[in-house]
Amino acid sequence: xxxxxxxxxxxxxxxxxxxxxxxxxxxxxxxxxxxxxxxxxxxxxxxxxxxxxxxxxxxxxxxxxxxxxxxxxxxxxxxxxxxxxxxxxxxxxxxxxxxxxxxxxxxxxxxxxxxxxxxxxxxxxxxxxxxxxxxxxxxxxxxxxxxxxxxxxxxxxxxxxxxxxxxxxxxxxxxxxxxxxxxxxxxxxxxxxxxxxxxxxxxxxxxxxxxxxxxxxxxxxxxxxxxxxxxxxxxxxxxxxxxxxxxxxxxxxxxxxxxxxxxxxxxxxxxxxxxxxxxxxxxxxxxxxxxxxxxxxxxxxxxxxxxxxxxxxxxxxxxxxxx
Amino acid sequence: xxxxxxxxxxxxxxxxxxxxxxxxxxxxxxxxxxxxxxxxxxxxxxxxxxxxxxxxxxxxxxxxxxxxxxxxxxxxxxxxxxxxxxxxxxxxxxxxxxxxxxxxxxxxxxxxxxxxxxxxxxxxxxxxxxxxxxxxxxxxxxxxxxxxxxxxxxxxxxxxxxxxxxxxxxxxxxxxxxxxxxxxxxxxxxxxxxxxxxxxxxxxxxxxxxxxxxxxxxxxxxxxxxxxxxxxxxxxxxxxxxxxxxxxxxxxxxxxxxxxxxxxxxxxxxxxxxxxxxxxxxxxxxxxxxxxxxxxxxxxxxxxxxxxxxxxxxxxxxxx
Numbered sequence: 001x002x003x004x005x006x007x008x009x010x011x012x013x014x015x016x017x018x019x020x021x022x023x024x025x026x027x028x029x030x031x032x033x034x035x036x037x038x039x040x041x042x043x044x045x046x047x048x049x050x051x052x053x054x055x056x057x058x059x060x061x062x063x064x065x066x067x068x069x070x071x072x073x074x075x076x077x078x079x080x081x082x083x084x085x086x087x088x089x090x091x092x093x094x095x096x097x098x099x100x101x102x103x104x105x106x107x108x109x110x111x112x113x114x115x116x117x118x119x120x121x122x123x124x125x126x127x128x129x130x131x132x133x134x135x136x137x138x139x140x141x142x143x144x145x146x147x148x149x150x151x152x153x154x155x156x157x158x159x160x161x162x163x164x165x166x167x168x169x170x171x172x173x174x175x176x177x178x179x180x181x182x183x184x185x186x187x188x189x190x191x192x193x194x195x196x197x198x199x200x201x202x203x204x205x206x207x208x209x210x211x212x213x214x215x216x217x218x219x220x221x222x223x224x225x226x227x228x229x230x231x232x233x234x235x236x237x238x239x240x241x242x243x244x245x246x247x248x249x250x251x252x253x254x255x256x257x258x259x260x261x262x263x264x265x266x267x268x269x270x271x272x273x274x275x276x277x278x279x280x281x282x283x284x285x286x287x288x289x290x291x292x293x294x295x296x297x298x299x300x301x302x303x304x305x306x307x308x309x310x311x312x313x314x315x316x317x318x319x320x321x322x323x
Numbered sequence: 324x325x326x327x328x329x330x331x332x333x334x335x336x337x338x339x340x341x342x343x344x345x346x347x348x349x350x351x352x353x354x355x356x357x358x359x360x361x362x363x364x365x366x367x368x369x370x371x372x373x374x375x376x377x378x379x380x381x382x383x384x385x386x387x388x389x390x391x392x393x394x395x396x397x398x399x400x401x402x403x404x405x406x407x408x409x410x411x412x413x414x415x416x417x418x419x420x421x422x423x424x425x426x427x428x429x430x431x432x433x434x435x436x437x438x439x440x441x442x443x444x445x446x447x448x449x450x451x452x453x454x455x456x457x458x459x460x461x462x463x464x465x466x467x468x469x470x471x472x473x474x475x476x477x478x479x480x481x482x483x484x485x486x487x488x489x490x491x492x493x494x495x496x497x498x499x500x501x502x503x504x505x506x507x508x509x510x511x512x513x514x515x516x517x518x519x520x521x522x523x524x525x526x527x528x529x530x531x532x533x534x535x536x537x538x539x540x541x542x543x544x545x546x547x548x549x550x551x552x553x554x555x556x557x558x559x560x561x562x563x564x565x566x567x568x569x570x571x572x573x574x575x576x577x578x579x580x581x582x583x584x585x586x587x588x589x590x591x592x593x594x595x596x597x598x599x600x601x602x603x604x605x606x607x608x609x610x611x612x613x614x615x616x617x618x619x620x621x622x623x624x625x626x627x628x629x630x631x632x633x634x635x636x637x638x639x640x641x642x643x
Contacts, residue, residue: 219422227437228410318472
């Protein structure tokens with residue numbers, strides 16, 4: 001078990017190393033582009049250009065440049081954005097992480113709980129109007145673009161109906177730190193959570209329903225019936241457990257991607273300064289150091305989320321251990 | 324009689340019209356006896372016993388007739404009442420042990436689950452009982468086997484675990500649906516021995532479904548031969564094997580390789596294949612493949628009442 005975890009950690013490091021090399025090569029070794037000019041920004045003076053060139057080691061071979069970059073990101077943390085006039089990149093990323101984590105974790109709890117409920121109910125009452133109704137709702141949730149839904153939510157809760165009893169509790173847009181103001185943190189995030197979760201509730205509910213219905217055709221379900229177990233026990237203990245495997249795979253990928261910046265649209269709509277927003281702004285101004293840092297952090301989250309999924313696999317399915 | 328089935332019909336609604344998988348099947352099982360049910364794939368042997376277990380969950384199936392367990396009518400019994408019998412008094416062993424156990428739980432957990440579904444005992448006591456059961460079905464190391472997952476056991480061991488589970492509540496009736504088909508010949512012998520010993524020790528009645536005439540000739544007290552959803556011949560084992568009446572039974576016997584004397588270069592096979600249940604012949608279902616058919620076979624032969632009978636017009640002709 002411990003060996004398996006250590007091996008997984010080793011794999012994680014290897015994958016992250018691969019990603020960092022790839023991203024580095026794309027931005028810093030593309031032929032015909034001068035990374036120093038990019039980093040220094042438009043209309044930079046020759047002195048600034050020279051300082052950049054020296055600081056990033058562009059006068060030295062590529063491996064040294066790579067090592068310098070990694071040192072700036074992970075060890076000294078003093079990677080500086082020239083486009084944004086001396087803004088330190090690493091603290092900016094560290095500030096954005098709690099925002100994105102709060103948004104995505106809350107939404108994830110919401111979507112996991114609700115989609116399991118919906119999947120179970122739809123599978124238990126398969127082909128009845130309950131099932132059809134839930135699946136239609138799910139499809140509706142999937143088809144609503146998150147930026148549109150977010151704007152509608154804002155329209156309702158921030159302006160149109162803000163003064164009614166329904167939405168008077170909604171604070172203005174923006175993020176409040178959990179440590180400063182737990183209640184404010186929660187209240188500002190409720191609507192973003194719901195907005196982000198709706199899409200995934202639809203997808204996960206449908207995926208789980210399909211997996212449950214497939215599992216209910218298995219031979220071991222017939223055995224469970226022959227044992228005299230109740231239908232609810234068969235569904236919850238025998239079918240759900242095996243169906244969660246597909247669910248967890250999907251969850252690992254989506255959660256990692258969202259934490260790594262895919263929640264951009266939600267962040268923009270609700271004025272949250274998260275990783276997605278940071279990456280987006282960096283891409284707009286071609287802020288290479290910032291892009292490098294956010295991509296590295298994003299990949300770290302994707303890799304960690306997948307490693308956690310692998311651990312959960314071992315808990316869910318004993319067959320994985322020996323394989 | 325522990326089980327009396329009368330005029331059982333199972334009909335499936337399909338896109339091409341209704342399919343009568345079981346057509347008027349009647350039989351009895353006495354306490355402590357082993358009834359062998361033989362037939363080709365699709366002859367309805369499994370479906371008829373699934374109907375007895377109340378395990379036909381297909382919403383397109385309709386079940387008619389009467390199934391009485393110790394005098395209690397099972398057809399139309401509420402699900403909750405049926406569940407109390409299932410696993411406790413009537414247990415079933417399935418064909419493929421590779422898929423019959425839930426892959427994510429240990430053997431011990433799965434046996435204990437069944438015990439606790441029917442008896443009010445502690446989890447620990449249920450586990451102890453599971454260990455006893457595994458010892459009874461000859462697990463070499465029952466204590467250790469409790470914490471094994473199905474994928475860690477061989478097919479024969481899994482089938483033993485399934486049998487241990489079926490026996491966990493001392494069922495009065497055990498339905499075994501081709502429990503040896505998916506296993507090696509050597510493992511098969513062990514499982515058959517186990518079934519016989521359990522009958523002797525606990526006095527459970529056993530209904531043993533198989534398509535293997537050899538297995539039936541070794542194990543069963545009485546035999547019932549099915550073809551295209553009907554019983555074509557029944558009788559005590561010695562009678563049926565000593566003097567098969569129905570041409571189908573005779574053809575099945577002919578396909579058993581002889582143990583002594585010269586072996587034929589090719590085993591005789593029954594020409595043709597079983598009829599589609601969608602397009603059954605008007606008369607005797609076996610007539611198109613029958614070597615001794617005659618005009619009377621245009622009509623459907625009934626299975627005469629009695630312990631020894633065959634549904635064939637030739638029988639009456641030969642044996643008045």
